[in-house]
Amino acid sequence: MIRKYRFGVPVETEAVVQDLPCRKEMPESGRVLTDEEGFTYIRALEKETAIYGLGETVRGINKRGWVYVSENEDRSFHLEDARSLYSAHNFLLLSGPEPLGLFFDYPGRISFDAGFTKKDILTVSCDHADLYLYEITGESLKEICRTFRKMTGRSYIAPKWAMGFGQSRWGYKNEEDFRQVVKGYRENHIPLDAVYMDIDYMDAYKDFTVDREKFPDLGSFVSEMKDQKVHLVPIIDAGIKQEEGYDVCMEGLEKGFFCTDREGKPFDTACWPGLTYHPDFLNAKAREWFGNKYRVLMDLGIDGFWNDMNEPSIFFTKRTMEEARKKMREFLAKPAGDTPFFELAELAGQLSSSEVHKDFYHDMNGTRIRHDRVHNLYGYMMTRAAGEAFERISPDRRILIFSRSSYIGMHRYGGIWQGDNKSWWSHLLLNIQMTASLNMCGFLYTGADLGGFGSDTGRDLLLRWLAFGVFTPLMRNHSAIHTRDQECYQFEDPEDFAHVIGVRYRLLPYLYSEYVKAALNDEMYFRPLAFDYPDDPMACDVEDQLMLGEGLMAAPVYVQNAAGRYVYLPEDMLFVKFLPSGEMETQRMEKGVHYIHVELNEVPLFIRKDHFLPLAEAAECVEDLDEDNLTMLGWITKKTEYLLYHDDGYTRNLDVPEHYRLLSMEP
Ligand code: MIG
Numbered sequence: 160m161i162r163k164y165r166f167g168v169p170v171e172t173e174a175v176v177q178d179l180p181c182r183k184e185m186p187e188s189g190r191v192l193t194d195e196e197g198f199t200y201i202r203a204l205e206k207e208t209a210i211y212g213l214g215e216t217v218r219g220i221n222k223r224g225w226v227y228v229s230e231n232e233d234r235s236f237h238l239e240d241a242r243s244l245y246s247a248h249n250f251l252l253l254s255g256p257e258p259l260g261l262f263f264d265y266p267g268r269i270s271f272d273a274g275f276t277k278k279d280i281l282t283v284s285c286d287h288a289d290l291y292l293y294e295i296t297g298e299s300l301k302e303i304c305r306t307f308r309k310m311t312g313r314s315y316i317a318p319k320w321a322m323g324f325g326q327s328r329w330g331y332k333n334e335e336d337f338r339q340v341v342k343g344y345r346e347n348h349i350p351l352d353a354v355y356m357d358i359d360y361m362d363a364y365k366d367f368t369v370d371r372e373k374f375p376d377l378g379s380f381v382s383e384m385k386d387q388k389v390h391l392v393p394i395i396d397a398g399i400k401q402e403e404g405y406d407v408c409m410e411g412l413e414k415g416f417f418c419t420d421r422e423g424k425p426f427d428t429a430c431w432p433g434l435t436y437h438p439d440f441l442n443a444k445a446r447e448w449f450g451n452k453y454r455v456l457m458d459l460g461i462d463g464f465w466n467d468m469n470e471p472s473i474f475f476t477k478r479t480m481e482e483a484r485k486k487m488r489e490f491l492a493k494p495a496g497d498t499p500f501f502e503l504a505e506l507a508g509q510l511s512s513s514e515v516h517k518d519f520y521h522d523m524n525g526t527r528i529r530h531d532r533v534h535n536l537y538g539y540m541m542t543r544a545a546g547e548a549f550e551r552i553s554p555d556r557r558i559l560i561f562s563r564s565s566y567i568g569m570h571r572y573g574g575i576w577q578g579d580n581k582s583w584w585s586h587l588l589l590n591i592q593m594t595a596s597l598n599m600c601g602f603l604y605t606g607a608d609l610g611g612f613g614s615d616t617g618r619d620l621l622l623r624w625l626a627f628g629v630f631t632p633l634m635r636n637h638s639a640i641h642t643r644d645q646e647c648y649q650f651e652d653p654e655d656f657a658h659v660i661g662v663r664y665r666l667l668p669y670l671y672s673e674y675v676k677a678a679l680n681d682e683m684y685f686r687p688l689a690f691d692y693p694d695d696p697m698a699c700d701v702e703d704q705l706m707l708g709e710g711l712m713a714a715p716v717y718v719q720n721a722a723g724r725y726v727y728l729p730e731d732m733l734f735v736k737f738l739p740s741g742e743m744e745t746q747r748m749e750k751g752v753h754y755i756h757v758e759l760n761e762v763p764l765f766i767r768k769d770h771f772l773p774l775a776e777a778a779e780c781v782e783d784l785d786e787d788n789l790t791m792l793g794w795i796t797k798k799t800e801y802l803l804y805h806d807d808g809y810t811r812n813l814d815v816p817e818h819y820r821l822l823s824m825e826p
Contacts (some may be wrong), residue, residue, distance in 0.1 A: 160296050161310060162186070166193055167289035170523070170533055172266050174568035175293070186257055186294055187280070189350060191659060193288035200263075200283040200292065206254050209689065209699065210273045210281065211300065214248025214600040215577065217241045218591045219702045220687045222251075223274045228303040229266040231535050231564045233472035235579035237589060242270075242714030245470055245578045246565040247535035248600040250307060252300050253281075254699070260295030260303040264568060266536045268513075285534070293309060300555070300690050301683070304599055305392050308681035312571045314603045315546065316678045317632065319808030320390055321559040321604075322671055323352025323781040326646055327392075327637035328560065332359045333373035336381055341389050343648035349657040350664055350779045353463065353559075355637065356393040364432035365400045366407060367455045381460035388780040392463040392559060393456060393458050397471045397541055398428060407452060411436060416445035418519045418530065426519040427477040430468055437471055438600075441521040441533060442538035449541075450548025453799075456550055463559030464545060465576065469538035470564045475510035478518060483510055538564025539572075540620035546572025556809040561633060567600055574604025574633060582611025582642070587624050587717040588703060594631060595705055598683040603674060606633030615643035618650040619719060622659060622759045627715035629663040629762060630707055631683070632674050656740045657759035662762040665737070668786050669772045672804040673708030679804075679814050684708065688729055698729040710770030710801070712791070716757050723756040731768040733794035741777075747794050768794050771804060771824045781808065791824045798825050 165181040176207045184192055189202030204210075209221040217237055229247035237244060251271065261283075263269060268284040278283070291355035293310070297303040308314070326340055337354055337630040344351040358641050362368040370376045384391050399417070411417050417436035419423040428435050437447045453464065465623040476485075483506050490499060516531035523533065549558040569575075577593055580586040590607040597605050609628040610621040616638065625647075628634045638645035647656035663670075677684040684704040692698035704714040704726060714726040728750050736744040739760045749764075757763045766772055769791025778784040786805060793799065803820045806813060 162294040164292045164294075166198060166292065167287065168193070169264065169290045170266050170528070170538060170592060172264055172566065172568060174264050174566065175291070175310055177310045177661045179310075179625065186292060188261065188294050191292075192302065193677070197284060197286040198288035198290060202281045204253070204274055204279045204281055204599060205255060206279070208253050210597060211252040211254070211687070211689070212248070212250045212595050212599050213271065214250070214567075214602065215244050215246040215593060217244070217589065217595065220273075220595050220689070221702070222596075226270055226272045226275045226533070228268065229535055231538060232471040232513070233470050237578070237580055237586065245538070245563050248565075248567055248602075250567060250600050252303060252599060254300060254484035254693065258300050258303055260293075260297075260307050262293040262295070262307060262567070263290060264293070266533045267292035267531060268534070269803060273439075275739065278713070285661065298445060299693060301686070304683060304690075305681045308601050311567055311601055312682070314570050314601050314678040315560075315573050316675055316813060317559050317574060317604045318377070318462070318557040319671055320352050320632070320675070320781045322632055324350050324663060325353035325355060325392070325635040326351060327355030327357065327569070327635055328640075329357040330359065330640040337380075337384070337391070338415060340646060341384065343646055345779070347648045347653040348726070348779060349647050349653060350660045350777070351389060352780045353390040353392050353635075355465065355635065356391055358394055358396065360393060363400060363402075364396065365402070365405055366395050367452045368405075372721075377470065378459040385460065388782050390463055390559075390764055391461060392465060393461060394465050394467050395448060395453070395538070395545075396431060396467050397469040398430035398432060398473075398711065400432030401427070401434040401436060408436065410448070411438060414448065415522075416442065417447055418521060420519055428471075429476065429480070430472065430475045432790045435626060437473075437519075438541075439521050440544055441523045441528075441536060443524065445549065446540060446544035448472075450544040451552075453545055453548055454552050457558075462553075462556070464541050466538070466545060466560065466562040466573070469541045469562060471537050473511055473515055476515050476518060479510045479515060480514075499561065509694060535566045538562050538567040539569035542569050542573040550811075555811065557811055560605060561604060564668055565602070570601035570603075575602055576633060576635070577607040578606065579612045579639070580607055581615070582616035582620060584612055584620060584717060584719050587627065587715070591622070591703060591705060591715065591717065593686050595687045598685045603678055603684045606634045606635055608635065608637035610636050610638060610645050611635055613639050613642065616645050619759055621647070621650070622655060623647065623716055625656065625659045626762045627717070629659065629666065629683075630713050632670070633733040634663060651758075655739060658737075658741075659762055660758055664735045664778045664781070664784055666772065667778065667781065667784060668775050668789055668803065668805070669711070675806075675813060676802075677708070692729040695729050697727055701727050710767050710772060712765040714755070714763060716763075718820055725752060725754050726765070727752050727800050728765065731794070732765040733768065734763070734765055735792065736763050743792070745792075766793050769796055769799050771795060771799060771801060773801065773822055789822070791822065793824055795824050795826045799825060
């Protein structure tokens with residue numbers, strides 16, 4: 160059941176698609192205080208209560224014991240003490256005999272003190288008492304989640320090729336760089352479906368332009384890559400370069416589609432292109448205009464994009480730069496020896512602090528509203544602009560789109576990647592945990608930069624990370640400029656990489672089926688064990704294994720130099736290891752704790768007893784996958800059925816009977 164409450168005058172975020180009546184009384188689940196100081200929600204927590212949700216945040220699956228803040232930021236240090244990352248997912252689930260879901264539909268800065276300040280108190284607070292609060296009750300966490308997902312609308316469904324493996328790196332510049340990557344993969348028979356184009360393909364970092372020197376004819380290069388069965392996926396940044404004669408800039412100015420300053424003039428920001436303007440994605444007309452721009456690249460055959468820098472990430476503004484220059488001048492005027500070291504060190508941070516959010520404005524359906532009040536909607540609305548445009552431009556074929564920044568509601572228009580992680584073992588574990596929380600909030604098409612974005616990856620880390628990445632809908636190796644080469648063929652024994660990634664393709668009939676069904680039925684694709692086995696206290700404590708779809712459990716190795724790991728089986732399962740020989744090793748295991756050995760070039764997984772997986776033969780791209788000849792793998796004691804979802808991989812008309820096939824397996 161859903162109970163909806165309104166406080167003050169909320170911003171209409173369109174996170175929720177269901178039309179629900181507002182209740183007049185105060186919420187039942189906690190105490191609410193509202194005054195000029197803002198809004199506070201307080202609820203006592205039982206000792207045993209676990210807190211789930213909050214999507215893209217640091218730490219574990221159970222969020223209890225930290226203060227999380229929704230204030231989207233370009234934060235490349237995903238450390239344990241980070242309050243916020245790139246996205247705002249204000250949905251919480253509380254476990255217990257009467258489980259509860261809470262959604263705070265508030266697009267400004269809001270904080271969640273999950274038993275941190277006081278161990279048994281949950282406090283949610285924000286500066287303005289203008290929001291919607293939804294309380295969701297139900298039999299189980301799973302049911303509450305389903306209700307929430309139904310309320311916020313169907314999750315975005317990517318085209319099937321986008322579940323193939325992709326290679327990315329910040330630093331690929333010209334045609335030759337891309338040819339090298341594709342050659343490296345194809346020659347080593349490592350599967351590949353996509354190569355990502357980072358900011359250097361553009362002319363001077365101008366969105367929807369192509370550097371003619373590096374790509375004399377992008378259209379024909381796109382077809383050259385398509386002949387090799389590789390999709391090129393360009394990045395689109397939020398900031399628009401200020402340049403006389405650049406159509407996007409000129410049109411935006413003319414139509415008044417950029418965010419404005421206090422006086423109502425286009426607001427000066429800066430990002431990769433230098434001085435920029437930020438489109439007012441909160442304005443529906445600006446969204447439509449910007450969305451149509453993607454057509455420029457789609458007309459050349461591009462069918463996938465990633466939206467970056469849309470927190471928005473602002474390097475500096477005219478004001479912050481002027482202030483910094485003033486301080487520098489003051490510093491230079493001081494006598495030598497007088498060194499305000501700390502002030503100087505802080506100077507860079509002040510260029511781009513969240514203080515600038517108070518300096519600019521949006522036109523939201525005719526209402527002028529200051530950015531800080533709606534900050535967390537920016538990436539959502541940018542990606543909505545794209546998603547809505549794709550439905551107009553490409554009504555028959557799904558287009559790949561994922562974003563860095565998001566808010567709940569954006570899950571209907573695109574996926575997200577998990578931002579600038581590092582080549583750290585702890586970030587492999589974070590990837591596993593964050594993925595579970597994102598699924599609760601509707602973000603099914605998601606994945607982290609496999610191998611890690613910042614710092615240098617090791618062969619062992621990349622292989623272990625890929626062995627988890629085989630399960631995530633977005634499976635992309637991405638790394639930052641100036642880090643060690645991270646393409647799989649750059650390491651010793653590339654056949655190990657070919658094998659591990661090959662397992663993804665063997666599993667794809669099942670993974671795609673579970674992914675699409677999860678989206679269509681408002682289910683989670685990945686679930687913590689606590690959601691499936693709420694009455695098993697040991698299962699509830701597991702933070703490094705995930706249930707996937709109806710029959711699979713993933714239990715990746717994420718510790719360096721480990722020969723394997725301990726796993727907890729909440730029920731009898733079949734342990735499967737995909738060996739580099741192409742064979743599978745299987746072992747029936749009883750409920751309980753087991754130690755499993757896993758080599759770097761092996762992929763482990765578990766299948767619940769009396770469930771099975773349909774497997775294909777490995778292929779080097781999605782297009783080559785033979786799905787007519789599937790083999791069934793499982794520990795079956797009775798006749799068992801599986802409903803396989805299968806389509807052409809593109810259609811927008813998904814939920815039709817022809818796409819379902821009942822498979823069965825007998826002992
Ligand atoms: O300021 O486009 O998260 O994936 O490679 C860095 C360059 C901008 C941040 C993205 C990352 C991308 C990088 N971008």
